[in-house]
Amino acid sequence: MEKLKDDQLEAFDTEYVHDQRWAPIARCIDRDFADRPFTFLDIGGGNGIFADRVLAHYPNARGVVLDNAQMLLDRNKPQERKRVVLGSAEDLATCCPGEHFDLIFFNWVLHHLVDGSSFSNTRRYVDQALHGAKGLLASGGRISIFENMYNGLVLDGLPGWLVYQLTSAKAIAGLVRRGGANTAGAGVCFRSRRQWEEVFTGCGLQILDYTDDKKWKIPLAYHVFLHIGNLRCGHLWLA
Ligand SMILES: C[S@@+](CC[C@H](N)C(=O)[O-])C[C@H]1O[C@@H](n2cnc3c(N)ncnc32)[C@H](O)[C@@H]1O
Structure with a gap:
């Protein structure tokens, strides 16, 4: 599997979970864990800003931030209840x-x-990572997922396929990167909401909760050339 280079990873030294996105997570944690202490693993947790937010909100929680980019792990603020681990999502059993x-x-x-x-x-x-995560879940555990939902105009899965083809093509990586995709050359595979849900249920996970934000405003060219009907960020809470 292609690993992102440090200059590509630089764009991920940020935090995507703003207050509106935090709300469904807090609601699910409060409902399913109430006030009891819990442990968590943040896979691809990078700079640890999200883990720090969980720890600040839940003083009884302890967490591990796992990422395959040492550069991002090095940017974690030290926290007594947090540990960082260098490892790969598709190889969780050994991490x-x-x-x-x-x-x-x-x-x-x-x-x-x-x-x-x-x-x-x-x-x-993806299946390997989800099965690995299932193997690490404690009894009554939950999996929380944020992903972008690329829902096609007519053909539901076409935008994800097109984005994959564009971002994985090495010959045009420079061009695609200039077009705004920092993952050019390495490849990314987004899916529609229906496809993501099929992936999760196909791995034997049960969807307990789904929320998404408003449709993103995207340029007309994305609708035309990438066949995007609507694009939004979805949160899934799984058992
Ligand atoms: C889009 S960023 C999201 C970062 C963070 N989770 C957030 O929400 O702000 C993707 C993260 O996944 C990490 N990553 C990519 N492939 C990975 C893999 N195979 N194993 C572990 N981490 C990976 C990247 O290094 C990066 O930190």
Whole structure:
């Protein structure tokens, strides 16, 4: 699997979970864990800003931030209840041997788990990561996922396929990067809401809760050339 270069990772030294996106997570945690202490694993947690927010909100929580980019892990603020682990989402069993977590987050990381040379192999890495996460869940545990939902105009899955083709094509990586895709050359695979849900239920996970934000305002060219009907960010809470 293609790893992003440090200059491509620089764009991820940010935080995408603003207050509006935090609300459904807090609601689900409050409902399913009430006031009891819980442990969490933030897969692709990078600079740890999201983990710090969870820890600040829940003083009884402890967490691990896992990422395959040392550069982003190095940007974590030290926190007594937080640990950072260098590891890969598709190889979770070896990252945290013997550990179990009440809650596992995948915030905008699953679309990075691609095989840059074959679209049909791409799903394999996502399934591997989800099965790995299931193996690390404590009894009664939950998986929380943020992903972008690329819903097609007519053909539901076409935008995700087109974005994959554009971002994984090495010959046009410079051009695609100038067009705004920092993952050019490595590849990303977004899916429609229906496709993401099929991936999760196909791995034996149950969808307990789904929320999304408003349709994003995107340029007309995205609708025309990428066949996007609507694009939004969705949050799934799974058992
Ligand atoms: C779009 S960023 C999201 C960062 C963070 N989760 C957030 O919401 O702000 C994707 C993150 O996934 C990490 N990542 C990409 N592929 C990974 C893999 N195979 N294993 C672990 N982390 C990965 C990247 O290094 C990056 O930190």
